[in-house]
Amino acid sequence: MLIDSLSRAVTPNTLHKGKKLGEAQKNSTMANRSLKPFLSIIPVSIFSLLLFFAFRTSPYRPRIFPPNADLENPFPPPPRVAYFISGSDGDGPRMVRLLHAVYHPRNQYLLHLDCRTPQRQREELADSVNSVDAFLSAENVNVVGKADCVNSGGSTPIASLLHGAAVLLRHAKDWDWFVNLAASDYPLISQDDFLHVLSFVPKDFNFIQHTSNIGWKEYQRAIQIVVDPGLYLASKGTIFVGSRKRARPRAYRFFTGSPYVVLSRKLVEYSILGWDNLPRTLLLYFSNMKSSHHGYFQTLVCNSEGFRNTVVNSDLRFIAWDNPPGEEPRDLRLSDLNKMLRSGAAFAGSFRPNDPVLDTIDRVILHRGRDRIAPGGWCTGRHERGRDPCQLWGDVNILRPGPAANRFEKLLMKLMANTTFWSNLCKQR
Structure with missing residues (x-):
């Protein structure tokens, strides 16, 4: 009915006018239709421009994805490691390269350049750390501002080491092991390999290379009195x-070994807090000993009832000596890579700065690009066309161990086998 009543109202004159009006409306409608796409483009263009300038003016921050609680992980949770990396005058670039090679967002890192280093180099090291987005986002890399004096022939190395451990205890509450590295060291496995294997190791274990067979060290270290x-x-x-000598200690047995250690958090807390008097007593004795960092932790752990059954006789490092051996291990070369x-060691040292063997380790083992972090399971970016996969983050609890983890695992299995472990436990001979 609506259509009929409308048709009856149309006359020839109104029909003519209606045609003109219809044409005008049609033209207006066509104009509106042609204008609508243009109007819809304007807000999109403005939004795109805003995004462009926002990305141009604001620093990039890696995107962090939370872990998926619905997925069951068949492996134990990975541990956290606190690294204390030390160096001296001119070692800043080496420390940055080492930091990139051992970095993982779960860990904590403290860098220390000793008092021989000009303050300008210390500030440059801090600037280098602050220029890496991953370090800033995770907030897990720090540089010691007030440097310690370190003389490898005296007792200051152990004082500096304990200082670094105390700082890490105060500023990071949730790490499991403490590892000290020198600027001349380098990893032989990725952090995914390292953390994956350590996740199966009891967290109270300590990796300290030690022996009570001190030989010539008794006269040149144990009973000699030095002042640093x-x-x-x-x-x-x-x-x-x-000029005078002191008697060999009788209240405790003296041990010596490697200055590089992997200590449990419990042992570090015991060394700093000292709920009995042994750590302080030993520290006073070792303060007048030559190269005290070669014996302090060895003597402490092997004379402590609570820790002597937790020590594994290894520092998890590869070193090589000249023949005849000198006072320090020789520098490693590309010809030593297969050894x-x-x-199966986790670390090796020492290396010359930017030695070709380091480039080979980066390329073959760590898959690390120049000036980039060694990638791990937490890196979710693409590798193609020279892209940095660690520009995008995934779940930092995800580990993707490679073939190097098998070598490291075999080493630990050998060290912690019943016959080997108990026979090397604070060996008294």
């Missing part, structure tokens, strides 16, 4: 050697 001026002077000085890998 780094303990009381503002700058490094020559060690003072006393390094067969050892």
Whole structure:
């Protein structure tokens, strides 16, 4: 009915006018239709421009994805490691490269350049750390501002090491092991390999290479009295050697070994807090000993009832000596790479700065690009066309161990086998 009544109202005159009106409406409608796409483009264009300038003016931050609680992980939760990386004058670039090679968002890192280093280099090291988005986002890399004096022939190395451990205890509450590295060291496995294997190791275990067969070290270290001026002077000085000797200790048995250690958090807390008097007593004795960092933790752990059954006789490092051996291990070369890998060790040292063997380790083992973090399971970006996969983050609890994890696992299985473990436990001979 609506259509009929409308048709009856149409006359020839109104029909003519209706045609003109219809044409006008049609033209207006066509104009509106042609204008609508243009109007719809304007807000999209403005939004795109805003996004463009926002990304141009604001620094990039990696995107962090939370872990998926619905997925069951058949492996134990990965541990967290606190690294204390130390160096001296000119070692800043080496420390940054080492940091990139051992970095993982779960860990904590403290970098220390000793008092021989000009303050300008310390500030440059801090600037290098602050220029890496991953370090800033995870907030797990710090640089010691007030440097310690370190003389490898005295007692200042152990003082600096305990200082670093105390700082890490205060600023990071949730790490499981403490590892000290020098600027001349480098990893032989990725952090995914390292954390994956350690996740199956009891967290109270300590990896300390030790022996009670000290030989010549008794006369050159244990009973000789030295004074390290780094303990009381503002700058490094020559060690003072006393003319008299002291008796070999009888209250505890003296042990010696490697200055590089992997310590449980419990042992670090015991060393710093000292709920009995042994850590302080030993610290006073070792403060006048030559190269005290070669014996302090060895003597402490092997004379403590609560820790002597937790020590594994290894520092998890690969080193090589000259023939005849010198006072320090020789520098490692590319010709040593196969021996390094067969050892299953987690770390090696020492290396010359930017030695070609480091480039080979980066390329073959760590798959690390120049000036980039060694990728792990937490890196979800693409590898194609030279892209950095760690620009995008995934779940930091995801580990993707590779073939190097098998070598490291075999080493630990050998070290912790019943016959080997108990026979090497604070060996008294």
